[in-house]
Amino acid sequence: MSPKTPEQQWQWLQNGPRLQALSEACPEDWLLVRDELSAVFARRDPVELKQLVEKASKRVKPDARFLSGERNGRAFADFVRAQIRQRMSELALRQYAFSAATGVYTGKVRFNLFNGVLAQKLLFQHDLVRKPVSMRSFKLIWPLLWQKRLLMPLVEKRGIYCFYSQELIAELAKIIGQRRCVEIAAGDGTLSRFLSDVGVDITASDDFSWGKVLQYPESVQCLDATSALARFNPQVVICSWPPSGNRFEKQIFRKQGVETYIVIGSHSRFITGNWVDYEAQIAFDWQEDPSLSNLVLPPELKAGVWIFQRNAAGCGGYEA
Template sequence: MRTFTNDTARKILANEISVETLLHQYPEYQQEVLQELSVLKNTRNANLIHAIIDKYSASAKMANHKISRSGFNEKTVNAFLPNVIKARFALHLLEQLNISASSKTSAGNVKFNLWDGMILQKLLFKKGLERKPVSLGLFRLCWRILLNRKILMPLVNKKGIYCFYSKPLINELSSLIGDKKCLEIAAGDGTLTKFLNAKNISCTATDDYSWKHYIDYPAFVEQADAKTALHKYSPEVVLCSWPVPKNPYEKHVFKTNSVDLYIVLGTKDPAVTGDFDSYYSADHFTMEFSERLSSLLLPPSSENAVYLFRRKPVSS
């Protein structure tokens, strides 16, 4: 059984500790709550959802009352505080139901059940379809219990979303880039650049806006084709996530003298991503498939690939 200090108990009861922090500190409650919520896997019954919300709310209220009445007695705190923590996690997840239940394909005939939608909305998105860096541990826990995970990518592809970025992947890319000037080409909605900027990486997102009928381009994504952007910024590092197969723009990366490192996030299949003809003919660069970085792209797939192209040293 977990033991809690009075100071910790007071902060939890006063909601002074975030749900994310609680889950990091007490990960054993994640599995318990997900198992308790598994009744929602095959239902769209709003009354059942409200009943579960009421159950968790009542449990937390009773626990709060008993702990306060006991004067924060050690045995009472240890017995009832877990109910408060689990209730906060469960209610936080259940709040996402109204958004997640409306996820549909363009054909309108496939959508997530409430269970899958709730978990994926919380796991992958900040709000709506705005992606967030994904906790790898939480992803691995949740991914295996989803019922219809195969429909995730078809649902989001039409919005220009082809992968999700784990927190460890963002950290490793940040270490690779360091203090070098970085440019993202064909950036789409600029998600990758935004995550790197949050890590104090100097990266500029650019795109030619050719997918404006699918993607809502934010203001920070500069409208420029790859050749123009490379000439304008003379970057040392270039990024491209899910480049179009046989595209006409990646070849310009290898022709830009300032570029020392080119990082491609995509797949091993030339029919799905990337200009492999340019990859194989880039005589001034080495080409490395990074198994480690590829494993940090989500959802997991044996086809995921992160390639690192490093400029060869000039022979003396």
């Protein structure tokens, strides 16, 4: 049943409904958002597109009236509608950027038997349980898949946004060394599982907000980023595919004791990462490691690995 009142819509919005559910529940708002996005995409103005992304990723908190329970008037209804449209814009932009990366924009996504069997053998232990992929095997088998562009649209619905090569895991293990490590927003804990298997002291954590999509194993701690950082006091933090415009990465830069932060994500700012906070913080020096980026699979994702190292003056601050 779709939420009807502004209060019901607000509570529903806190549970992270997907774009299809939002558009079905609020068709008039979706028409407004769709028309705005279509016009911007048609003009292909990079400056305008960047402004739209920043607008969609900006979080607006309820003012004191709404927090205290004054939610019956028109002001609150207008606030909720604005939040719904903002969430629609954010999800639609992510979907557009993901489609651009995979080359799949319309129609049903489905592997045939040949491509499905090869992809399963190459990338998974069984079902949708991923395995570390040998780069040698990948280079041999991947070119044989003529439906390769369908892979990510198929698995993204199950919370899989990339695949990790054996070589990537080995290099990440060297960077982490014997230091304590925490993975935040770990999802099903695949990356932590791989690193743990090669001897890394790592704890996977997630706030379990994707419980309707993922099955969280016992090895993943039910903790948001702030709580995980406080409990485990890691020297190294790693995050794979952090949501675009998220609010939790800034806590890493503020946490004393964190020496290294490793981000695996997309070069598209529509898809992953809080680039505003990356550029605003001054406690860490950071850059992409292209050799590691080439070990994130498949290459069509144009993924990257960024390494943040606390600098000598690092105090967790931000530029004014």
